[in-house]
Amino acid sequence: MLLDFFFLVVTHLILAIFRQLRLETRMDEHALKEFYIPKYIFVPDSKAEVLPHAPKNPIIVFINSKSGGQLGGELLRTYRQLLSEAQVIDLGEEAPDKVLYKLYANLERLKSNGDVLAPEIEHKLRLIVAGGDGTAGWLLGVVSDLKLTRPPPIATLPLGTGNNLPFSFGWGKKNPGIDHKSVEYFLNQVMNAREMKIDSWHIIMRMRAPNEGSCDPIAPLELPHSLHAFHRVSHTDSLNVEGYHTFRGGFWNYFSMGMDAQVSYAFHSERKLHPEKFKNQLINQSTYAKLGCTQGWFCASLFHPSSRNIAQLAKVKVMKKHGHWEELHIPHSIRSIVCLNLPSFSGGLNPWGTPNHNKARDRGLTPPYVDDGLLEVVGFRDAWHGLVLLAPSGHGNRLAQAHRIRFEFHGAAADHTYMRIDGEPWKQPLPEDDDTVVVEISHLGQASMLAAPGCISKSILDPSTPPSASHHLDDGGSPEDSDGDESWEERRKFGAANTFKLSEDIDVAHLS
Template identity: 25%
Template sequence: MMNVARYQQWDTIELEPILRQMMAEIDYDNDGIVSLEEWKRGGLTTIPLLVLLGFDNEMKEDGCHIWRLRHFSKPTYCNVCCNLLVGWGGKQGLACSLCKYTVHERCVRNAQNTCIHTYNTNPTKDTVMIHHWLDSNSAAKCAKCKSTVPIFQGKRCRWCHNLLHTKCIELWPKECDMGSLAYHTLPPVNIIPSFLDRSQSQNSNFVQGNPTKFSVTNLPPNRRPLLVLINPKSGGRQGERIYRKFQYLLNPRQVYDLIKDGPENGLHLFKSIKNANILVCGGDGTIGWVLDAMDKMDYGENRPPVAVLPLGTGNDLARCLKWGGGYENEPLQKILHSIEKASQIYMDRWQITIEQTKKSDKGDPQPNHIINNYFSIGVDASIAHRFHVMREKYPEKFNSRMRNKLWYFELGTSETLSSTCKNLHEQIDILCDGETIDLGNGPNLEGIALLNIASIYGGSNLWGNSRKSASGFHIPILFPQITNNAVYGLQNRVQDIGDRLIEVVGLESAIQM
């Protein structure tokens, strides 16, 4: 089991005492050895063991809990036996990722399937959103009377996240307004399985099984539901924790794991929504993946805007869009409110065509045809390609943003010493707007970059923050209509990702990266 945990890149220091305790519980004869009979009796069927091994974290039928092991920073009580959660390594138990229903591992078999319903099984009824109340197993303030709610003397709504005394619930509106995140949340009463229309539902009050395709109808006004697409491998696996948090804050049906599901399922569900937003949680590559998938959808004029939660290594596009250089564990509610207030801008995207001049030359197929950030030839491309190949081969070595940057630094240093792209300017010709750029009179170049955004290499601004910083590092060779005396004006030109212009920049060496 420990080998499985290490392969999944879990924290085995925390996991080992938990496994020891669980094995001790199914060692019924206390001989220090779990026999095959004991394993079959307890170990093979224990839900906590399946959770630890990663076999019990998939979306099930509506109403079923999705368990995960949790450690609590404040006193928390079991929703089944009402006793305090205490265990190895501090307070611990199993908590549902969707509704926060919490139990001891020994109580999990007695837990009722009282989890949320994420879609509407009977669309013929009035589509009124009602609260989903759960017993409160930790003390907090009442949303109605503002006094403290003792443990198990109140209830919390999973959708609006309001906590009330049991007696205060009678004074609270029956209809749930979805709380402070209503603007982004897709109400389950408006999600209908695609195989269930009104004529079918008249003869059936319940949808059997777990449908995979849904449609959205009759959304409340003044809402812009948010489609959340998460790459769990980005940012040192930050995405896994963010995925679980968004599943609780929003409707789980609007949160997708890109590695398991890809972007298509979520995009198809949201295609019929006239006013929607998309949040991509990942790096620049993840954003490009989602934008390419959106290009294949027939949106027309109803293409939804895309926000970014930066989880990658460089996050250059997120920097240009003012979402920051990396997610630093800010409250996700704060980010959602920022999306609600954000303004929309247009971004250029460029199609690139690569043609072979000699039919005898055989190269690798072109993987992408769209430039979102930049396209480069030479030293930059060499380092990026080596980084990509190494990350695909040894993913365990690329489990944090800082570690990834150190790898980039090491590869850049190696490239600086080897200079594999030395005198690249002697091997290429550049034509801008029909005019040839004279590279022979300039400095020796090891790379050429076509830029669509101002940020590159994890935050470097190729135009510089001042005249002094810009003049010493980058050699602009764009705009042939500008004379040689106009280089000063080029470097002080305001770069805009929506100006329908692409900048061409020469790089002298890997040091500039």
């Protein structure tokens, strides 16, 4: 009798557990419907469907299936199991500009035909991009190209090596889980995430056509594939100047030059030669550290020619107030300079830190806000100097904050230097004669990001921000203002579609 009673109790417990599991499954399925976008929204000339109600959190997911070793492909399969296949895009098969252009064109058609769901989806749409910083920047650039009245905010899922963009907005820097529960948890975070603005930056490089050789940027082993890297403007482009080579592009996180870019160049070259060795995030990071040693970054005073130190290579000018350029003093020991938009560099380090009250009072330095129209300019002597960032209050050599920066490289100092934008490096030949190569960075506009609770980025719109910080954007004047030597037409090119288009012969696997 006692045994029968025990068996009955156990049976009831098992049945209760199964009922709870079924209830949780139904709750998950119900919650997932709030992310669902019906297929007809993506298909031109399709007939509208009648749904019980509009989804509260419609999303489109873009996944670089070649990122993160095998994780990208596995993550793609999980998302497609949970959502409709139409709203989960493999970037190896479809480019985001084509997907979003077709989507928004169809939404406009449906709205004009009186569809009640289309305006709801357009208003509530959020995007997820899974990949490295290069992939995330690709989507940011494409959304900027569309010039939408209300651009959809973007959440970044880390699948790269540095993952500075995801880390800056609270999405972490480690590769994510690929099982259903992990993906559902991430979707729930996206649903509850808050919107933040992020500054975008236009960059232009111009040099006189050399009598011999070339000054074209040299990417690791092949032509630049990064969506942020410089692109030569066409002869019909308004940026083109007779007798000069002109390149332009844009970035969201940072522009750097010098020894750090040299190490990055070595890493990317090695990864392209032996891609099979770079399928694990931890291995990638350890390889990067080893290359820092072999390239002399830890013994820069012995292995790095002083002629390639920043002060010997270029004059650096900054514009803190509109219309007024001033030359920036660069200590002769500085071998690397970083123009930083986000508080994350080299996998989560913050080179700027938080200036104390004395620095704020004496030099007018503020914390690094991502929407204040200012870049933080930081210098480093070597890798040992960089290690101070691991300390709680560590920072690099704070040089300036500015809304425009100009580098003027003159011939004879060195035959080349290294540069990189948002993790994508290249080797830049410099003129052999007395001519000058000019690189200029200027603030352009803003994009919308989604921020998770662990977000480390700060906004000037945050009520806790000191009042003095909010004045910096006004010092630069509006983007429509221009100097005599450069027009607004040039700077708006950052948003032109060609800036971010991938060539058809580019393999998406090469994107970080």
